Amino acid sequence: MITYVVIFSILAVLLVASALYAVIQKDLLAAVISTGVVSLILSVFFYLMQAPDVALTEAAIGIALTTIIFVITIRNTSRNEDETVDNNLEKF
Amino acid sequence: MKKVLVLVLLVIVGYFLTDTFNLIPFGENRIGNPQDEQTVAGYYLNNTVEKTSVANTVTAIVVNYRGFDTLGEVTVLFLATTGLGSILFRRKEDEEEIERINKPSSSLMQTGSRVLFPLIALLGIYVFIHGHLTPGGGFQGGAIIATGFLLMLISYKNFKAGHTMLNWVESLAGITFVSIGLWGLLTGGTFLENVLPAGELNNLISGGVIPIIYIAVGFKVAAELTGVLDILLNIKPKK
Numbered sequence: 001m002i003t004y005v006v007i008f009s010i011l012a013v014l015l016v017a018s019a020l021y022a023v024i025q026k027d028l029l030a031a032v033i034s035t036g037v038v039s040l041i042l043s044v045f046f047y048l049m050q051a052p053d054v055a056l057t058e059a060a061i062g063i064a065l066t067t068i069i070f071v072i073t074i075r076n077t078s079r080n081e082d083e084t085v086d087n088n089l090e091k092f
Numbered sequence: 093m094k095k096v097l098v099l100v101l102l103v104i105v106g107y108f109l110t111d112t113f114n115l116i117p118f119g120e121n122r123i124g125n126p127q128d129e130q131t132v133a134g135y136y137l138n139n140t141v142e143k144t145s146v147a148n149t150v151t152a153i154v155v156n157y158r159g160f161d162t163l164g165e166v167t168v169l170f171l172a173t174t175g176l177g178s179i180l181f182r183r184k185e186d187e188e189e190i191e192r193i194n195k196p197s198s199s200l201m202q203t204g205s206r207v208l209f210p211l212i213a214l215l216g217i218y219v220f221i222h223g224h225l226t227p228g229g230g231f232q233g234g235a236i237i238a239t240g241f242l243l244m245l246i247s248y249k250n251f252k253a254g255h256t257m258l259n260w261v262e263s264l265a266g267i268t269f270v271s272i273g274l275w276g277l278l279t280g281g282t283f284l285e286n287v288l289p290a291g292e293l294n295n296l297i298s299g300g301v302i303p304i305i306y307i308a309v310g311f312k313v314a315a316e317l318t319g320v321l322d323i324l325l326n327i328k329p330k331k
Binding site: 057068 | 324
């Protein structure tokens with residue numbers, strides 16, 4: 001039981017940390033990979049919580065498909081976050 | 093005329109909603125008590141195995157008891173794919189070769205994905221054929237097959253997922269789902285009624301229409317997601 005709690009806590013901290021990293025990071029490619037890591041940890045969570053079918057979905061869609069679709073989009077647009085959007089936000 | 097029609101529909105919907113809510117006394121727990129068969133959770137957990145002989149209760153709920161919801165979900169995915177396709181799909185103009193936007197990948201990647209693709213496809217097919225016995229089902233299996241196609245699409249420049257083929261697979265799977273539902277309506281009385289014999293627990297061919305529906309859903313999801321990836325990979329970058 002105590003090992004379960006320890007593994008769970010470490011994974012939870014990693015999950016929140018990589019999600020925060022994805023929000024803060026200006027390099028969009030790094031942010032996308034970081035959301036992929038979020039999905040990976042989330043699918044481990046689903047497995048630990050005895051929902052293996054949800055874990056399968058999260059693994060296939062969250063880790064592989066969504067990440068690749070975002071990577072393709074970044075390839076077609078620009079890799080760095082658009083700074084003008086931030087400037088616009090400051091006006092409000 | 094339109095307003096009258098809307099009013100009539102609203103009255104019908106309102107009548108059935110209040111009727112349903114009047115059946116349940118206010119404040120009574122009808123959702124989550126596994127021991128009590130009067131609640132939803134208890135009914136599913138205690139009756140699924142006997143009535144449908146499906147080992148995976150989640151599948152029985154998703155495909156049989158809540159099958160109409162699943163039809164809605166499949167429709168949502170179909171609409172999303174159609175929307176993306178109508179925005180991004182480029183019809184091939186005369187004498188023009190649409191080029192894949194990715195660079196050709198290394199021979200290591202090509203050989204690796206050629207070895208991995210059949211295995212991934214096999215795993216996906218296993219997951220949706222055994223949807224009623226083991227965890228997983230149509231959505232999961234379809235997504236796994238789509239990742240296999242993704243691997244092939246990004247490693248081989250000449251690998252093409254034919255759109256006519258994908259559309260046919262998708263349409264036939266959708267038609268199968270709806271016609272099984274209508275068959276249930278005609279013979280059993282409700283839409284998606286499980287009309288086939290339930291069979292023996294833990295057999296591959298058991299659970300009535302559940303495996304057929306999940307195989308159809310698997311093909312549909314795989315075709316749709318592969319179509320999305322193919323469309324995305326074939327956009328021409330701005331010069």
